[in-house]
Amino acid sequence: MKIGSVSENKNIEKRISITPEIAKKYINLGFEIQLTENYGKHLGFEDKEYGELGVKFINEDKKIIENVDIIIQMNLLDESKTSLLKSNQIFIGVLNPYENQKQLDELVKRKVNMFSLELLPRITRAQSMDILSSQANLAGYKAVIESFSIFEKAIPMMMTAAGTVPAAKILVVGAGVAGLQAIATAKRMGAIVFATDVRLASKEQVESLGGKFLTVEGAENLETEGGYAKEASEGFKKKQEELLSETLKKIDIVICTALIPGKKAPLIIKESMLKNMKPGSVIYDLAAVQGGNVVFVEVDKVIEKNGVKIMGERNILNKLPTSSSNLYAKNVFNFVLNLYDKENKKIKINLEDEIIAKTIIK
Numbered sequence: 001m002k003i004g005s006v007s008e009n010k011n012i013e014k015r016i017s018i019t020p021e022i023a024k025k026y027i028n029l030g031f032e033i034q035l036t037e038n039y040g041k042h043l044g045f046e047d048k049e050y051g052e053l054g055v056k057f058i059n060e061d062k063k064i065i066e067n068v069d070i071i072i073q074m075n076l077l078d079e080s081k082t083s084l085l086k087s088n089q090i091f092i093g094v095l096n097p098y099e100n101q102k103q104l105d106e107l108v109k110r111k112v113n114m115f116s117l118e119l120l121p122r123i124t125r126a127q128s129m130d131i132l133s134s135q136a137n138l139a140g141y142k143a144v145i146e147s148f149s150i151f152e153k154a155i156p157m158m159m160t161a162a163g164t165v166p167a168a169k170i171l172v173v174g175a176g177v178a179g180l181q182a183i184a185t186a187k188r189m190g191a192i193v194f195a196t197d198v199r200l201a202s203k204e205q206v207e208s209l210g211g212k213f214l215t216v217e218g219a220e221n222l223e224t225e226g227g228y229a230k231e232a233s234e235g236f237k238k239k240q241e242e243l244l245s246e247t248l249k250k251i252d253i254v255i256c257t258a259l260i261p262g263k264k265a266p267l268i269i270k271e272s273m274l275k276n277m278k279p280g281s282v283i284y285d286l287a288a289v290q291g292g293n294v295v296f297v298e299v300d301k302v303i304e305k306n307g308v309k310i311m312g313e314r315n316i317l318n319k320l321p322t323s324s325s326n327l328y329a330k331n332v333f334n335f336v337l338n339l340y341d342k343e344n345k346k347i348k349i350n351l352e353d354e355i356i357a358k359t360i361i362k
Contacts, residue, residue, distance in 0.1 A: 001346065003336070004034040004068035006061040008075060012314065014321035015328060016040050017072040017093070020049045022329040026336075027054050030345055034064050043322050069347070072332055076100050087111040090339075090347060092332060094118050094131065095361065098263055098290055104361050113349060114361035117335060121358045128334040129355070133177045134327035135317060139286055140181030140257060142316050144170075147253050147284040148189065150302065150309055156190020167192050171251045172211070173244075173268055173293060174258035175202035178286055182255045183211045194247065197258075198236070214247060216240050244269065248276045254283040256293035265290040271305075279307025288312025335359075 003026055005017045016039060018026070023033050033055045037047060047057055058064050065071060065084040073093040076082065082103065085091060087110060095116035097104060107114055117131045127133070148155055157167040170186045172179045175197035183206060186193045193211040195202070203213040216239040248254070248269075259265055265287035274295070285297045294310055296303050302311045317324040338355055341348040351357050 001030070001070070002032045002034060002068040003070045003072060004058075004064040005036075005039065005072045006064055006077070006081070007036040007039055008073065009078075010042060012318075013074050014042060014315075014318045015074045015325045016043060016045075016321075017074055017325075017329055017332055019326055019329045020045055020053060021326070022333045023050055023055050024053045025333055029337075029340065029342075032056065034058050034068055036061060036064065040325075043325060070336065072336075074328065076103060079103060082107060085110065085112045088113065090115065092117065092335065096290075097361065108361055115335070115356075115359045116361055117331065117359060119359045121354050123354065126355050129331050129338065131328060131331045134331055135324055136176065136178035136257075137181045138320050138324050138327070139316050140178035140255070141185045142320055143178070143255050143257075143284045143286050144182050144185040144189070146311070146313075146316070146319075147255060147282045150311070151253055151282045152280060153252070155186075168252040169250055170194070171196070171247060171254045173197075173254060173256045175199070175206050175211075175213075176257060176259075178257040179255070180205055180209060182257065183209045186253075186255075187211065191253075194251070196240070196244070196247075198240075214243060216243055240268070241270070241273070245273050245276055248273055249278075251277065252281055254281070254294075256283065256285045256287055258293050259287050259290060263290075265293055267291070267295065268293040269295060271295050274305055274308055277306070277308045281308045283308060283310045285310065285312035286316065289314050 026033055035055055035057055037057045037059050061081060062084060065081060070090040075093055076095045085107060090113045092115045095104060095114060097116060104114060120126045120130055153168060154165050155168045158165040168191045170191045170193045172182045172195040175195045179195060183193050183195055187210045194214055195206045195211045196214040206213040216236060258268055283294050285292050285294045287293045288297045288299050292312060296305050297310050297312045299312060299314045302309055339347050349356060
């Protein structure tokens with residue numbers, strides 16, 4: 001069987017899906033690997049390194065897409081390339097159904113087997129495939145670093161002969177994987193950290209990292225069986241707004257990470273709340289590309305409102321492409337391994353397997 005991957009549009013996506021380390025693992029299983037020439041060169045992975053492992057290089061994306069059984073990408077390809085996909089081919093990636101629903105529906109009609117890895121269930125068996133954990137972990141770390149870089153005050157408390165510089169106060173909205181890493185990173189850098197989440201199970205995790213968990217009075221646990229956050233009721237949203245409005249008066253930096261997989265991001269910080277924030281404060285919205293948790297956020301721009309800087313990027317992991325590629329490639333390999341029937345040396349799409357059933361696009 002053949003696995004292929006073509007170069008992404010590097011202006012949008014610098015990560016790759018198959019590193020030399022993982023190419024070797026696929027080849028050891030009996031797969032043939034086909035890649036675009038200079039596939040990983042921008043990350044320091046030369047064609048020669050892949051070639052020595054037995055990887056084949058093709059100079060046309062079209063040939064790869066038409067020839068292989070499984071295509072592995074970071075993102076859904078543009079329509080000129082997805083139009084080449086054939087019935088029963090497998091396409092694996094982060095397909096973002098919220099943005100790409102029309103294109104995905106068309107591919108399903110053509111009987112292309114599409115797997116979107118951000119829809120993986122939160123079960124023990126899927127941990128080694130969990131791209132949300134690996135990628136969001138890095139994103140949470142980098143969001144803190146990026147927001148600190150434009151905040152014009154020191155982060156840790158500093159005691160000097162000239163006086164004391166107070167520690168910055170950070171609020172993390174959404175204590176999933178990205179949020180927890182943001183809390184840990186901010187704490188390591190000396191900030192005072194607060195966090196909020198609709199899932200009450202997050203309280204213990206936040207506090208174990210040294211953060212203070214802000215709870216809406218009378219809150220119910222808004223967590224799906226799969227471990228994701230689900231949509232809050234209007235009553236809960238109103239109480240959360242009141243809590244946030246009051247909290248934001250003392251906050252210097254906000255990191256927003258709240259996402260509902262496959263849907264528009266919930267709007268959490270509204271215009272009226274921004275007016276409570278101190279001039280010079282910073283908000284980093286990791287949900288910007290899915291509509292944003294913050295009013296006024298614009299992808300890949302820093303917007304200033306009432307002296308508050310609001311930022312969000314289409315792909316923050318373009319700033320950590322090597323680390324994120326290494327982790328993503330391992331996640332995908334483990335996913336393919338779960339699809340692979342070693343005895344018969346073929347792919348088996350078993351819809352009774354929760355991992356496969358939850359990630360396949362129907």
